[in-house]
Amino acid sequence: MNRRSFLKTSAATAVVAGAGLPAFAADEPLKIGFIYVGPVGDMGWSYQHDQGRKAIEAEYGDKVKTSFIENVPEGPDAERALTQLALEGNKLIFATSFGFMDAVMNVAKKFPDVKFEHATGYKRADNVATYDAKFxxxxxxxxxxxxxxxxxxxxxxxxxxxxxxxxxxxxxxxxxxxxxxxxxxxxxxxxxxxxxxxxxxxxxxxxxxxxxxxxxxxxxxxxxxxxxxxxxxxxxxxxxxxxxxxxxxxxxxxxxxNWAPYYVKRAGAVMDGTWKSEATWGGIDTGMVxxxxxxxxxxxxxxxxxxxxxxxxxxxxxxxxxxxxxxxxxxxxxxxxxxxxxxxxxxxxxxxxxxxxxxxx
The missing domain is CATH 3.40.50.2300 (Response regulator)
Known part of the structure; x- marks a missing residue:
């Protein structure tokens, strides 16, 4: 695999009251995966998405378990990374770069029980939502x-x-x-x-x-x-x-x-069974910018x-x-x-x- 990415996982420890997990056992955490086009330490785009991942952990505690793969090139490597996350049991996957779009659509077809979210893209499916900000x-x-x-x-x-x-x-x-x-x-x-x-x-x-x-x-x-x-x-x-x-x-x-509120909301929607495919484009008024x-x-x-x-x-x-x-x-x-x-x-x-x-x- 021609990439410098590696997988990191983390589980939060605080307990927060919440709804059961309809798609999996209630006593198991919701596994959420992210792929980033750059390193999380870049202090730019990928860094901010990773702050959103951490916000999910802070909000839901041990009801979630998150992981990420960084430095994923756009193209075939993205499809491999997404497949890896799906096979590892992630039920919600965020793909955080425009060029991941076709990879998301291809992998989503193979894993209809997994919910995918694609940042800045425009292609959707029953299990694929899109989100963007008015930069x-x-x-x-x-x-x-x-x-x-x-x-x-x-x-x-x-x-x-x-x-x-x-x-x-x-x-x-x-x-x-x-x-x-x-x-x-x-x-x-x-x-x-x-x-x-x-x-x-x-x-x-x-x-x-x-x-x-x-x-x-x-x-x-x-x-x-x-x-x-x-x-x-x-x-x-x-x-x-x-x-x-x-x-x-x-x-x-x-x-x-500021992706944190969106990520927290969408993870919550998976857990309470209200998640649906939709397109979101937030701006200064919503706090996303x-x-x-x-x-x-x-x-x-x-x-x-x-x-x-x-x-x-x-x-x-x-x-x-x-x-x-x-x-x-x-x-x-x-x-x-x-x-x-x-x-x-x-x-x-x-x-x-x-x-x-x-x-x-």
């Missing part, structure tokens, strides 16, 4: 801060893969920055990876060399922060988790993915503006994608006052007008 909302707040703080008027974005989730973030950050700074430019480098510190460092170096002094990312390691720290005049934002080791500069704030501490490196008026935008998005008073908006090629996307629907955003595979970066082929 673009956090990017809009980062764009507001970046647009106000840039001195070169160049904001850089490290993209992972050209899928709707990533386009949403790039476009939302640009539109928010442009709103507060009409002179801002958005530079994009695609790393074609979720987690590869070397590639992420190269992408950051290329953007910094191009004059970028605000750096955003949709990749998971802290390598871009390290490169920004070396440059000395570049600010960054934590991705998926706080990444506070780079505070107060270059990290001036973060988007934090959080804005980390905005450091003192950010001017007080900019901080206040960013926090007001956060509150307005949560209350439905503001939406990062409100017309009039065109696509990069000049064709219409949203009319005056029109707000993008979830369906439009979930199929977004284009830059908005004003971003001059060449789209990936």
């Amino acid at each position: 673009y909302q956090g990017r809009a707040i980062q764009g507001t801060i970046g647009g106000r703080m840039t001195k070169t008027n160049k904001i850089g974005y490290i993209g992972s893969f050209p899928i709707p989730e990533v386009y949403q973030g790039i476009n939302a950050a640009y539109l928010a920055a442009k709103k507060v700074n009409p002179d801002v430019e958005m530079k994009v480098v695609w790393a074609y990876t979720w987690f590869d510190p070397a590639k992420e460092a190269d992408a950051a170096s290329a953007l910094i060399a191009d004059g970028v002094d605000v750096l955003l990312q949709h990749t998971d390691s802290t390598a871009p922060q390290a490169k920004a720290q070396e440059a000395g005049n570049v600010i960054t934002f934590g991705q998926a988790s706080d990444m506070s080791s780079f505070a107060p500069k270059p990290r001036v704030s973060s988007t934090i993915d 959080e804005i980390g501490e905005i450091s003192d490196a950010v001017p007080a008026d900019v901080k206040a503006e960013a926090l007001q935008l956060k509150d307005d998005i949560a209350a439905g008073k503001a939406h990062p994608f409100t017309g009039p908006l065109n696509k990069q090629d000049g064709s219409a996307f949203l009319a005056e006052g029109e707000v993008a629907t979830d369906e439009q955003l979930q199929s977004m595979t284009f830059y908005v007008e004003g971003i001059t970066a060449e789209p990936p082929k």
Whole structure:
């Protein structure tokens, strides 16, 4: 098996009152498995999912037993890892990366009595649910801060893969920055990876060399922060988790993915027999997307503006994608006052007008 993953199991000890387990013996714990695309110590995407796993243990005590496999590449290895977890008796399995989607669907067919949850995907089945977060909302707040703080008027974005989730973030950050700074430019480098510190460092170096002094990312390691720290005049934002080791500069704030409430809820649904296949897409209003501490490196008026935008998005008073908006090629996307629907955003595979970066082929 061409992966560096290994299996870890842990059983919690506190006892919490709860319903019996309809699909298995009531005196046996519910076994829950996770697969991660990166290491749990990356302080980014996989780290936050593992915090959610620990939250399940804290909530349900010895009624659950969790395990995880980290560093699972997207592709055939994912199918093997999922099969391993199913054969080990896990009745609920969380697959936490977009590229695990087809593996989840294939394995779910073979284990109809196992419930699968796939993060950021869109394919479902009777025993497969999907869940995602509106990351673009956090990017809009980062764009507001970046647009106000840039001195070169160049904001850089490290993209992972050209899928709707990533386009949403790039476009939302640009539109928010442009709103507060009409002179801002958005530079994009695609790393074609979720987690590869070397590639992420190269992408950051290329953007910094191009004059970028605000750096955003949709990749998971802290390598871009390290490169920004070396440059000395570049600010960054934590991705998926706080990444506070780079505070107060270059990290001036973060988007934090809070999966814990969802994981606790879904584990409980399996135990009380109410689990069903559904699609969840939570945002700032549900707490699935959080804005980390905005450091003192950010001017007080900019901080206040960013926090007001956060509150307005949560209350439905503001939406990062409100017309009039065109696509990069000049064709219409949203009319005056029109707000993008979830369906439009979930199929977004284009830059908005004003971003001059060449789209990936």
